[in-house]
Amino acid sequence: MTPDLNTDHPTPDGPAPGLPPVAPSVTAELVEALSPRLRKRLDAGVAKLAARPVVRDGDTVRIAVDDDTDLELHAPGGTVTSADAVRCGCLLAPDCLHRAAAASAAPVADEASEPTEPTHEAQKVQEEKEAETAGPEERAAARAVFAAAAAVLEAGTDGAGAVLQAELLRAAHTARLAGLPRASASAVSVVTGIRAARSADPSYRLADLAEALGGALGVAHRIPHATGPGLAELRGTARQPYRPDGSLRLYGLFSEPVLTATGYAGAVTWTADAEGRLYTVSDVAPGGPGRATGAADRAVRIGDTSLTHRELARAGLAVSGATVSPTGRLGAGAGVRAVRASGAAWRAEPLERLWAVPVADQVARALGGGHDLLFLDVTLRGAVREATGDCLLADCAGVPLRLATAHDAPALPYRDNLRLLAAAGGSGLRVVARLAPGPMPRALLLAAEHPSDPAARVDLGLDRLQHADLPAGRTPAAAPAPAVDEAPLHLLRRRLHQAVSGGRRVLAFPGGAAGDGARLRRVGLGTAGDLLDGLHAAAADRARDVFGRLLPSDAGRFAGAWLASAVYMSEAERALCAQAWGVTTIPA
Template identity: 80%
Template sequence: VVTGVRAARSADPGHRLADLTGALAEALGVAHRLPDATGDDLTGLRGTVRQPYRPDGSLRLYGLFTEPVLTATGYAGAVTWTADADGRLYTVSDVAPGGPARATGAADRAVRIGDTSLTHRELSRAGLAVSGATVSPTGRLGAGAGVRAVRAAGASWHAEPLDRLWSVPAADQVARALDGGPDLLFLDVTLAGTVRGTTGDCLMADCAGVPLRLVTAHDDPSLPYRDNLRLLAAARGSRLRIVARLAPGPLPRVLLLATEHPTDPTARVDLGLDRLQHADLPAGAVASPAADVPAADEPPLHLLRRRVHQAVSGGRRVLALGGGASGDGARLRRLGLGTAGDLLDDLHAAAADRSRDSFGRLLPADTARFARSWLAAALYTDTVERSLCAGAWAATAEAPAPARPTEVA
């Protein structure tokens, strides 16, 4: 939270208001629950500053793909994703202070685990046998002195054990990600061309009947994500196996990370590192102009989300000035989001609540009430957005998802 506030005050180009809002909601949520928490609930709220590594014995891992890392806080490198025979994901990372050059160059450095000379790029297509492994709760492999690792055979995405990652229905993978699990999705899609959206052009695909938006994972021009996505748009009708990261929202949307080669199912492409050429596309592939798509009918949850974000960027005074005169609360109730309307009205009321003493002087504001009102609105918004996301992915061409989510009290 402190880092996010500093970035906002210094006009850091890497500042994201949505990220700061999420971090603040998480911090206030813990502070709100902590006084009354006991047992396992208290243990879960305590958290840890550093993730401990635990021994995990011997591992047989199969490379999946490598993605570059380039953060707004000045760190760069590469992360290689692997899986074991049971489908559990593990990562090998090389991230340190640096810029775009380090992000693109780290893939050709040897992985920092054991005595293996494999580079990240090689590991993504090979395998690894590890003894004395140590693993963090998120699956990151440790590189302690007792860890030994040697190169082993890899596996195709269409062969066991990696094939089972794609056998899980997309809706189940999304539900797992929204529940705090890995946010990687393993999908089989059919490319359907480019469409023009409110946030720019994106590549549409069909995923088991769900219209899916594929977007770039990083906008830095030194990374080939955008160029590769533009080329793939010309391969309309191609059936591809992909790895993507879930982008939660009311419409099915993912950040495209890796894909099998458009003309060679045995090969794979790390879209943040490898550059596709037109010769890699099927014969006759031609990019078509982006088509316009009608606006989706979705609940106007942005009316509440906008006020939650405004409170973070401008403080309670911003909401106090507007009061509840905008009628947004009434509009939310008319459209079936009664709880959202009540929370918005309460947020405005808490922001404008200032009492005076007998001499007409303003008394100190009730900051605790405003904090509770803001936290309730933030948590509600997050919960409904997750419900919308899960519902969108559960929709199929034969059974469309409902237009509005079930109310969350």
């Protein structure tokens, strides 16, 4: 999901530089400095500024506020890291609205790599991180994230303007300084999702924002009470450590474009060793769709090899002095050496063994916290239209499967390729997809064998299929009527999503949940019914003072009820997903 946060996005016809990523602390500082009167005008200021021309000159980005006034953002290294780096030429500067509006309109930067001075406070944070229980600063930071995320949920995306976003960004910055990078990243994800929703970005998905909001609330809620290894997991790590891994012989699998909501873009190439372990080589930096499509033709950043990502996806790599992160990402340190080697076909060893793993075992691994790639042999059965667009219907070892696009950005060819593959109904293909947990077997299509040449393969986010690539004489297969999900858990899911979109008030209407909780209980989902009733009760609970006036709502109580329902929903859908794929046991 990648929101288009300004109208001057790079385009193939004439790329115009967009706004550079701005550190969360900068946005929070600029918004906090505004007077109450200007805060009320901030959202209108953001919309107006987004329509103004943007020009990049080296590390400086200029926005023409009007014919006589320019706003400058100085971004050394591509990121704005201080409030002083945002300068305006208007008469009210530096106390003007324009600086805060520009920061609020820009993508949110990743602060994880910013250096910090070794202060006494930093030493206290380190001592807290080594403790078995959360320290005072950690607990305070977690409460700040929860309160800011609860305020966003209270307002919904329609009401979560730049001021509420800045409060959540400030909480994210506080969490990072307190040594809680996971909570910080979760809060930033919520802000980027809100901005995508409010800008009507075509790639925005309400389910993604609901998941991000649940993640932020969940981590912040659990940190004050966690201990030992559980607390260490909730704290997270700002940077993944790389460990030496000796010499590696790798075989290219496929390459996929990366386009994030935080203003980063590039490519990731997946490789495997002879034992089937997966490794990735990435090139991700600040940028937009143009960088996502162009990075595949850049040389990989490892050793002295001149292989591009597109070439590596079909060739091989011999690496000495390799360093690897816990997620399998290859390091590119000075001691790493890499040279080109021969690749392997998907239907030849050693890559063949990836597809030899039973599908249920692959899904169990993904649901248990392993990598979420699925290596599948499928038979295409046509296409079906869903609310989010077309998807392919396929048979996978007797499992009726839906294959959807991995990214909706118009600049990426995923959707066009999927529509062409729909015309190859009846074809058997070997594919790579990413598991999309849900009550029906579903995956996001990433790469596939060429429809008319099994020896070739197609990176569906980078390569464009043509009609001439389809097998001769193929006609689109008639898709069967899509199966209807009869499980009434959608009643709970719908209310959770409505709250994210419209805020507490949409669940507070009398009779809004009439019969839903009872229906869930009638089919044996008593816990779901009770949670739904509790969610509506929390939304409608507004106490009055002695004069009969409504008191402020309890955002914390509503957020707690919403979070409990979201956690239940996630676990229930995880169990349904395992059942749909035939998984009997999910690793802990």
